[in-house]
Amino acid sequence: MKALKLTLAMLVLGVIACNPKANATGLAKITQLRSESKLEFAQVNLKDAAQYLNSGQRSLERGDYKKAIADYSKAIEINPSYADAYYNRGIAHAELKDYQRAIADYTKAIEINPNDANAYHNRGNVRAELKDYQGAIADYSKAIEINPSYALAYINRGFSRLFSGDDQGAIVDFTKATEINPKDALVYYVRGLVRHQLKDYLQAIADYTKAIEINPKDANAYYDRGLALIELKDYQRAIADYTKAIEINPKDANAYSNRGFALIELKDYQRAITDYTKAIEINPKDANAYYNRGLARAFSGDYLRAIADYTKAIEINRLHQNNRN
Secondary structure: OOOOOOOOOOOOOOOOOOOOOOOOOOOOOOOOOOOOOOOOOOOHHHHHHHHHHHHHHHHHHHOOHHHHHHHHHHHHHHOOOOHHHHHHHHHHHHHOOOHHHHHHHHHHHHHHOOOOHHHHHHHHHHHHHOOOHHHHHHHHHHHHHHOOOOHHHHHHHHHHHHHOOOHHHHHHHHHHHHHHOOOOHHHHHHHHHHHHHOOOHHHHHHHHHHHHHHOOOOHHHHHHHHHHHHHOOOHHHHHHHHHHHHHHOOOOHHHHHHHHHHHHHOOOHHHHHHHHHHHHHHOOOOHHHHHHHHHHHHHOOOHHHHHHHHHHHHHHHHHHHHHHO
């Protein structure tokens, strides 16, 4: 029997303010803004610079990044040593994907204040966006040197290590992040994904389980724990996990397909057919679902319908191949 292709859905993290299903690169990102509410300037021109900084903050929070950049530039024009203005302008440039200017601004902020861990961290994020993972790792490491309790820097350094092929280094960083913040379900989940890829299924299951304990509504953790359980041929528990994933997200075609796969392994062909049928209903272009439903029908003696499913799978695969060509 041809096994259903089971693949890990790699994590994509969203933008996070101050504390990651990142964004495009899987990076958590600090976006807290700096204002001058705690500082008083004796000179009028410095007060003007602070006003531009605060105006830029309001623009940035509204998503008006060009206006924010104009305000921060005016603040810098008044006060060329204004580290916070460079820092915030770097955020605005990064939001516009103008990464080189963002790097330049964070670098200037660091020159003015070499102990700014957040500036190193954010520059690391931008370098990671540019796939300069070694440069990003260096920045995250500097942020950690300045602030050894910087959980987010460990997380993002872990991602950069992962993307550069250092799986074990990534696990070390994610582990450190869990020590600093043991309630972060997502870090356990991501560490589980890495261990899963390394075929350390028992440790991956332990991580998925911890993520579920912290966040019982995490459909992805149930889904991927189900994958690991299938690898260990623990089909009953895998079925229970996919059932839970479907309960949380009833539109997940892959969860139905993978539960169907486990049911085939247990020779429960009729229930497997039902699951593949549901997967096809959600995603009519899933050739694997047709193929595996064909297997279940063939095993249950329904050869004509099995042939129809195999034929449909062939048609979909041929169409995909033609589209690629």
